[in-house]
Amino acid sequence: MHSIRRAVTLAIVVLVVLVAADVAQLSAQGKDPRIGTWKLNVAKSKYDPGPPPQSQTLKVEASGKGEKVTSEVVGADGKRNTSTYTANFDGKDYPLSGSLVGANKVSLKRIDARTTERTDKKDGKTVMTLKRVVSQDGKTMTVTSKGTNAEGKPVNNVVVFEKQ
Numbered sequence: 188m189h190s191i192r193r194a195v196t197l198a199i200v201v202l203v204v205l206v207a208a209d210v211a212q213l214s215a216q217g218k219d220p221r222i223g224t225w226k227l228n229v230a231k232s233k234y235d236p237g238p239p240p241q242s243q244t245l246k247v248e249a250s251g252k253g254e255k256v257t258s259e260v261v262g263a264d265g266k267r268n269t270s271t272y273t274a275n276f277d278g279k280d281y282p283l284s285g286s287l288v289g290a291n292k293v294s295l296k297r298i299d300a301r302t303t304e305r306t307d308k309k310d311g312k313t314v315m316t317l318k319r320v321v322s323q324d325g326k327t328m329t330v331t332s333k334g335t336n337a338e339g340k341p342v343n344n345v346v347v348f349e350k351q
Contacts, residue, residue: 224351225348226245228348236341240263243348252276256272276297278295280293288309290314292311305317
């Protein structure tokens with residue numbers, strides 16, 4: 188009887204350890220690869236129309252069922268701009284401040300584990316869509332932006348960021 192209790196106790200301990208390992212693995216797999224700080228690689232990016240900014244840093248933080256993003260840009264003219272938003276990946280509109288294209292709302296959709304789509308709107312009208320793809324190794328993020336700038340001119344940028 189005593190050996191049966193020991194065997195049952197040992198089996199329970201092994202089961203608990205296995206479940207804990209599975210939970211830890213799922214948690215690591217579920218981590219969003221966009222979370223972190225990203226710096227613009229101007230040389231690998233294409234701006235149409237140009238000129239490209241001098242620099243840009245993105246800080247992406249987990250927030251609810253989405254993200255909080257702070258973008259700090261130093262423009263070609265040396266002027267600094269900060270834009271921010273906090274939004275869920277649910278396709279709904281959330282406030283956006285400091286947009287260089289004049290947008291005042293942002294909505295997010297998750298395409299897959301490494302791909303998201305962001306839509307910037309001004310007064311309910313889409314002005315920019317940004318498809319954001321993190322590389323398989325998690326070291327680079329490519330953002331393809333299509334829409335119109337603050338002057339209403341077409342924008343077609345492919346911007347490369349490197350994780351810090």
